[in-house]
Amino acid sequence: MKAHFEKHIREHFPFLFKSKILLAVSGGLDSTVLTHLCHNLGLDIGIAHCNFMLRGEESDGDEAFVREYASGHNIPFYVKRFDTSAPACRTGRFAKANKTSTQITARNLRYEWFDHLLDAEGYDYLLTAHHANDSLETMLINMGRGTGIDGLTGIPEVNGKTVRVLLPFSRKRIKDYATSHNIAWREDRSNASDDYLRNHLRHHAIPALEDGISNFLQGASKTQEHLKQAQQLLSVYTQELKVKFTQPYLLNNVTAGVSIDIKGIQSHPAPEAVLYALLNMYGFTAWDDISALMDGQTGKQVFSATHRLLKDRTRLLLLPIQEESTEAYFLWEENEAQQELPSGVLHKEITKSDEVAGRNSIIVDESLLHFPLTVRRWKEGDSFQPFGMDGRKKLSKYFKDEKLSLIEKEKIWLLCAGDDIVWIINQRADDRFKITKNTTQRLLITYNDTTH
Amino acid sequence: MKAHFEKHIREHFPFLFKSKILLAVSGGLDSTVLTHLCHNLGLDIGIAHCNFMLRGEESDGDEAFVREYASGHNIPFYVKRFDTSAPACRTGRFAKANKTSTQITARNLRYEWFDHLLDAEGYDYLLTAHHANDSLETMLINMGRGTGIDGLTGIPEVNGKTVRVLLPFSRKRIKDYATSHNIAWREDRSNASDDYLRNHLRHHAIPALEDGISNFLQGASKTQEHLKQAQQLLSVYTQELKVKFTQPYLLNNVTAGVSIDIKGIQSHPAPEAVLYALLNMYGFTAWDDISALMDGQTGKQVFSATHRLLKDRTRLLLLPIQEESTEAYFLWEENEAQQELPSGVLHKEITKSDEVAGRNSIIVDESLLHFPLTVRRWKEGDSFQPFGMDGRKKLSKYFKDEKLSLIEKEKIWLLCAGDDIVWIINQRADDRFKITKNTTQRLLITYNDTTH
Numbered sequence: 037m038k039a040h041f042e043k044h045i046r047e048h049f050p051f052l053f054k055s056k057i058l059l060a061v062s063g064g065l066d067s068t069v070l071t072h073l074c075h076n077l078g079l080d081i082g083i084a085h086c087n088f089m090l091r092g093e094e095s096d097g098d099e100a101f102v103r104e105y106a107s108g109h110n111i112p113f114y115v116k117r118f119d120t121s122a123p124a125c126r127t128g129r130f131a132k133a134n135k136t137s138t139q140i141t142a143r144n145l146r147y148e149w150f151d152h153l154l155d156a157e158g159y160d161y162l163l164t165a166h167h168a169n170d171s172l173e174t175m176l177i178n179m180g181r182g183t184g185i186d187g188l189t190g191i192p193e194v195n196g197k198t199v200r201v202l203l204p205f206s207r208k209r210i211k212d213y214a215t216s217h218n219i220a221w222r223e224d225r226s227n228a229s230d231d232y233l234r235n236h237l238r239h240h241a242i243p244a245l246e247d248g249i250s251n252f253l254q255g256a257s258k259t260q261e262h263l264k265q266a267q268q269l270l271s272v273y274t275q276e277l278k279v280k281f282t283q284p285y286l287l288n289n290v291t292a293g294v295s296i297d298i299k300g301i302q303s304h305p306a307p308e309a310v311l312y313a314l315l316n317m318y319g320f321t322a323w324d325d326i327s328a329l330m331d332g333q334t335g336k337q338v339f340s341a342t343h344r345l346l347k348d349r350t351r352l353l354l355l356p357i358q359e360e361s362t363e364a365y366f367l368w369e370e371n372e373a374q375q376e377l378p379s380g381v382l383h384k385e386i387t388k389s390d391e392v393a394g395r396n397s398i399i400v401d402e403s404l405l406h407f408p409l410t411v412r413r414w415k416e417g418d419s420f421q422p423f424g425m426d427g428r429k430k431l432s433k434y435f436k437d438e439k440l441s442l443i444e445k446e447k448i449w450l451l452c453a454g455d456d457i458v459w460i461i462n463q464r465a466d467d468r469f470k471i472t473k474n475t476t477q478r479l480l481i482t483y484n485d486t487t488h
Numbered sequence: 489m490k491a492h493f494e495k496h497i498r499e500h501f502p503f504l505f506k507s508k509i510l511l512a513v514s515g516g517l518d519s520t521v522l523t524h525l526c527h528n529l530g531l532d533i534g535i536a537h538c539n540f541m542l543r544g545e546e547s548d549g550d551e552a553f554v555r556e557y558a559s560g561h562n563i564p565f566y567v568k569r570f571d572t573s574a575p576a577c578r579t580g581r582f583a584k585a586n587k588t589s590t591q592i593t594a595r596n597l598r599y600e601w602f603d604h605l606l607d608a609e610g611y612d613y614l615l616t617a618h619h620a621n622d623s624l625e626t627m628l629i630n631m632g633r634g635t636g637i638d639g640l641t642g643i644p645e646v647n648g649k650t651v652r653v654l655l656p657f658s659r660k661r662i663k664d665y666a667t668s669h670n671i672a673w674r675e676d677r678s679n680a681s682d683d684y685l686r687n688h689l690r691h692h693a694i695p696a697l698e699d700g701i702s703n704f705l706q707g708a709s710k711t712q713e714h715l716k717q718a719q720q721l722l723s724v725y726t727q728e729l730k731v732k733f734t735q736p737y738l739l740n741n742v743t744a745g746v747s748i749d750i751k752g753i754q755s756h757p758a759p760e761a762v763l764y765a766l767l768n769m770y771g772f773t774a775w776d777d778i779s780a781l782m783d784g785q786t787g788k789q790v791f792s793a794t795h796r797l798l799k800d801r802t803r804l805l806l807l808p809i810q811e812e813s814t815e816a817y818f819l820w821e822e823n824e825a826q827q828e829l830p831s832g833v834l835h836k837e838i839t840k841s842d843e844v845a846g847r848n849s850i851i852v853d854e855s856l857l858h859f860p861l862t863v864r865r866w867k868e869g870d871s872f873q874p875f876g877m878d879g880r881k882k883l884s885k886y887f888k889d890e891k892l893s894l895i896e897k898e899k900i901w902l903l904c905a906g907d908d909i910v911w912i913i914n915q916r917a918d919d920r921f922k923i924t925k926n927t928t929q930r931l932l933i934t935y936n937d938t939t940h
Contacts, residue, residue, distance in 0.1 A: 043593075181703035185637065185718045234701050241696035248688040249632035258634030262768075266637045267763040270718055273725040284555030309720040316714075323713075 041073055041213065049255070052199070057081045058114075058153055060146070063098040064068050066165035068105075068221040069210050070202060074163065075109055082112035084153055086146045089119055098222050114157070118142070154197060155323035166191050166200045169207040172256050173237045186315065190260045206253055251388050259462050274313045277304075282314065285353055287443060293355035298330050318343040318354065335442060348442050355443065397482040398459050400469040405453045405479070406417070414448050420457040423465040438463070451481065493525055493665065497653050504651070507612035509533045510566075510605055512598070515550040518617035520557075520673040521662050522654060526615065527561055532563035534613075536605055538598045541571055550674050569602050570594070600654040606649060618643050618652045621659040624708045625689045635807070636768065638717050642712045658705055726765045729756075734766065737805055739895060745807035750782050770795040770806065787894060800894050807834045807895065849934040850910075850917045863913070866900050872909040875917040883912070890915070903933065 045052065059074060061067040061083045074081050089095050096302030099115060106113035147167050150162050171190030202210065214221060246252045263464045281304075287294040296314065301307045306329045319340035320326060326338050329347050336347045339357070346353040418431040435445050449460040459465050461483050471478055511526060513519040513535050526533050537554045541547050551567055560751035581884065602614050623642030630639030645655050654662065665675060698704045733756075737747040753759045760779045771792035778790050781799050788799045791809070798805045817855065872885040887897050903911040904915060911917050913935050923930055 057556050176697065177701060179711050180697065180704035180707040182707040182714070184711070186716040188640070188711070188715075236700035237697075241693065243698055244693035244696045245628065245632065245689075248685050248693055249629060252632040255632040255634040259631050259636070259640070262634070262764075263634040263640075265758075265761040265764040266718065266722055268758040268766055269725060270721060272757050272761075273721060306717075306720040309717040309724075312714075312717040313721055 037206075040209075041202075041205065042077060044204065045073065045077060047373065048193075049199060049201055052079055052161065052163075052201075053077075055080070056158060058150065058157070058159040058162050059083050059149060059160060060164045061085055061102050062224065063102045063222040064165075064224045065214060065221045066167060066202065066207070066210055068219060070163060070216050071105065072217065072219055073201075075111070082114065082135040082157065082159060084116075084150060086142075086149065087115060087117045088142055089117060089152050098224075101222050112157075114153055118145055160197070163200045163215050164200055165202055167202045167207055167210060168253055168257050169238065169242070170234075171203060171260065172242065172253055173234050175256065175260060176237060178243065182315055185263055188260070189263045204257065245449065270313070277310055277313060281310065285355070285443075287447070292443065293353055294402060296352040296354065297353060298350055302330060311467045315345065315354065320345070331410065346442060352442060396462055397480055398465045399471055399478050399480050400458065400465070401471050401475040402477040402479040403475070404469045405458070406456075407453070409458070410452045411449050412452060414445070414450050414460075418450070420460065420464075421467040423470060425467060431457075434460070434464070449483075492647050492661075492811070493654075493657065494529060496656065497525065497529060498902065500645075501651060501653055504531055504613065504615075504653075505529075507532070508610060510602065510609070510611040510614050512602060512614060512616045513537055514555050514676065515554045515672045515674040516573050516676045517666060518619060518654065518659070518662055520671060521666050522615060522617040524669065524671055525558065525653075527563070534566065534605075534611060536566045536568075536602060536611065538594075538601065539567060539569045540594055541569060550676075553674050564609075566605055570597055592690040612649070614650045615656055616650060616652055617936050619654045619657050619659055619662055620705055621690065621694070622686075622693065623655060623712065625686050627708065627712060628689060628693065629685065637722065637784060640712070641715045641719055656709065657684055722765070729762055729765060737895075739899070744895065745805055748804040750802055750804060754782060767797065767806065772797070798894060805895060848914055849932055851923055851930050851932050852910065852917070852921040853923045854929040854931040855927070856921045857910070857931070858908075859905070861910070862904050864904060866897075866902050866912075870902070870909065872912065872916075874927055875919050875922060877919060883909075886912070886916070901935075 057074065057079055059067065059071055059081050061071055062085065065424060068395075071081075071083065083106045085099055087099045088096050103113055103115065105111075154162060175188050175190045181187070191200060191203060193200050194414065213219075242252070249255065277279070281297045281300040282294050284291045285293040287293075296311075301310050304310050307330070308323065311325060311326055311330075315326065319342055320338065322338055326345060329336055329338055329345060329352060332347045334347055334349050338345045342357060344355055344357055346355060414431050416432060419428045420431065420434075421428050422434065435448075440448075448463065449461045450457050452462055453469070456468065457466050458469050459481070509526065509531055511519065511523055511533055514537070523533075523535065535554060535558045537551055539547050539551045555565055555567065557563075605611065606614060610787075627640050627642045633639070643652060643655060645652050663824055666669075694704070701707065722917050733749045733750075733752040734746050736743040737745040748763075753762050756762050759782070760775065763778055764775060767778065771794055772790065773792070774790055778797060781788055781797060781804060784799045786799055786801050790797045794809060796807055796809055798807060866883050868884060871880045872883065872886075873880050874886065887900075892900075900915065901913045902909050903913055905921070908920065909918050910921050911933070
């Protein structure tokens with residue numbers, strides 16, 4: 037049995053033998069066996085123990101137990117006490133603020149401290165004692181939460197600097213090892229209660245599964261191995277699909293989202309699965325609607341909490357949802373100071389006669405303006421008199437001629453004087469407000485967009 | 489609720505409305521609700537009921553219940569009785585012979601009969617009442633048996649002619665529907681016992697999971713949906729990998745296996761996952777060894793029950809395992825009749841002087857042969873005197889010069905006269921037995937290989 041554990045560590049984690057290793061040790065069965073194994077293998081270890089002081093004397097007893105082992109074997113020992121009963125305690129506060137369970141918060145605090153120790157004390161890796169039963173619990177929890185393949189692979193063996201060398205072994209084998217090597221450990225009372233989801237699974241659901249299906253744990257571990265392989269391939273393939281079917285969607289030369297090639301995806305044998313692979317991480321759930329979008333009308337959209345997917349002719353545009361107001365903004369009553377816009381600033385000033393307007397500014401005859409000046413989104417039916425032209429033109433027609441995309445149109449702001457459009461901001465000025473030989477006061481209006 | 493069921497069927501299975509449909513109806517909750525739904529939707533249905541006569545009067549009561557519904561609604565009704573108590577009963581015999589449970593055998597018999605009915609009575613589809621709970625049970629069973637992603641996707645909605653329209657719905661929703669529509673059904677006593685694995689899961693393991701993880705069933709269904717998408721992509725990608733990294737391995741112009749390009753696979757970001765995807769269905773389990781094979785010595789092999797994977801320079805050869813004897817075969821004592829070889833026939837006859845040997849035959853001077861003639865595999869150390877040469881040559885050297893592959897060498901048979909090699913069959917004759925001007929009797933020996 038010992039040979040199995042040691043062989044596994046030697047074969048799969050040779051890098052540990054050239055490293056400084058911090059062990060996370062509670063004093064319970066799993067971490068105590070891990071400590072014995074690492075010490076016997078001659079690894080260069082230190083021991084870190086968190087005391088959450090949740091179980092009074094018992095918690096202190098755990099700390100003393102681990103401390104004693106460390107000092108008895110000349111192993112550096114680090115302890116951190118989290119006083120969760122004190123009213124200002126971080127665990128308590130965090131738990132309340134984040135609406136998470138005490139257990140999850142304790143987990144975060146613990147790993148935060150481990151990270152700090154790795155850094156401050158120069159350790160290369162953190163070893164935790166997670167084993168096959170833990171990983172099965174994670175698998176079942178994620179399965180019940182509607183995860184994808186990633187959630188079913190359970191706990192990873194290596195995750196950044198954290199390494200779990202006991203992952204293929206069951207709790208039973210670890211216990212057998214402890215018994216046959218006369219290793220003492222501390223029973224954690226919280227394990228014996230049903231307070232937590234994991235304990236419920238451990239004491240009720242998993243034993244029931246094991247009653248029905250022989251070697252359930254072993255089978256589930258094998259399933260996880262198979263899924264890890266599948267997951268690796270899928271991740272490589274998804275990357276290939278991304279390169280093949282998507283490109284950045286640029287708006288004013290800035291990446292504003294992702295453009296997805298509909299024809300390309302439809303030429304794939306499993307178009308819906310491709311869409312799922314590409315969009316899955318953006319929180320979409322209405323997959324039937326997304327699939328229908330490919331054949332839908334331009335302008336149709338599907339939303340997730342953070343993103344939207346917009347059909348735009350031959351492509352789907354994936355765009356982050358930005359809180360953008362469509363309200364009108366009053367800018368200036370006559371002689372009033374300038375006001376800020378939600379995404380940019382309109383700035384007006386009296387200008388000299390020889391100045392020329394750039395793309396993000398216009399020069400108008402101030403005497404032709406009427407107040408209030410407002411900035412608003414465009415709407416169907418809007419029309420203006422394009423600079424240099426005699427007649428009026430619908431904005432929709434103008435946008436079409438200029439080949440503006442749906443997204444570009446959405447981003448348009450108009451500067452208006454009363455009901456008249458003075459400027460399609462950053463696009464085209466209206467002819468009616470232009471400077472003429474009769475102009476006495478030129479007004480330079482500049483749009484400083486800070487967001488796009 | 490009703491709207492949900494009917495909407496689902498209308499939207500996802502429009503083809504059913506133009507088809508003749510056979511319903512598999514036990515009289516239990518699920519199949520009775522399915523029958524009501526299909527009848528109310530105006531589908532063109534017939535009802536098939538299997539009576540396994542396992543529960544005496546109860547079984548007959550089920551049959552009567554279903555028959556009554558059918559006749560009351562003018563629906564064609566088919567019943568098949570399987571008398572499992574009779575000693576010669578097929579179910580019993582099958583179960584024993586195949587070492588399968590009575591339940592699985594009953595399942596096979598049932599589907600066998602359904603297939604027959606579809607054919608004989610001209611039905612287009614078979615509808616069964618499997619629902620989300622059934623699919624979750626399948627998922628858990630496969631998970632505990634170490635399945636890959638395919639096993640985790642549960643029961644398929646459409647599988648050949650079999651269609652399951654209730655698959656997204658839970659048993660609870662089906663029961664609620666029955667209750668709210670005053671639908672009566674027959675309680676199946678076997679459902680109330682723990683006799684079968686599925687019942688154990690239904691009454692113990694799954695309720696325990698649902699106690700711990702809220703909406704476990706719903707979450708698991710969502711997980712299955714995600715996995716189905718992943719599975720589709722993987723199957724497309726695996727096909728692409730096959731095209732990219734494998735080709736048929738030809739031996740004498742016949743496909744003898746698959747050749748896998750090691751360099752190609754090593755250039756992939758996840759070589760082990762690729763090997764897994766390509767070899768997974770051949771029953772291999774020693775994945776570490778397979779992975780090591782890529783860097784291993786030519787000639788190293790890994791075996792599954794049915795196949796072997798052989799390292800051969802820049803490739804891995806996947807080959808079915810054939811029972812091939814390596815024994816020696818005695819052919820002819822002097823004047824004895826010919827005997828058969830395991831994979832081919834050696835045939836000798838006296839020949840005329842003007843005949844010429846082909847690739848699969850030689851002509852020797854009969855007086856030079858000594859007996860017994862044997863056929864055997866070659867071994868290290870064997871040597872012969874190649875036709876037309878003076879000196880001896882090791883067979884290993886000869887094979888190397890001829891650029892024979894490992895597999896080709898394995899397939900070599902030798903015709904020997906006592907300890908002397910007369911002929912490397914189908915390759916090269918030995919010089920010592922050739923015909924000369926002194927030859928009085930020419931012997932033509934032909935090798936008729938019927939297998940490769």
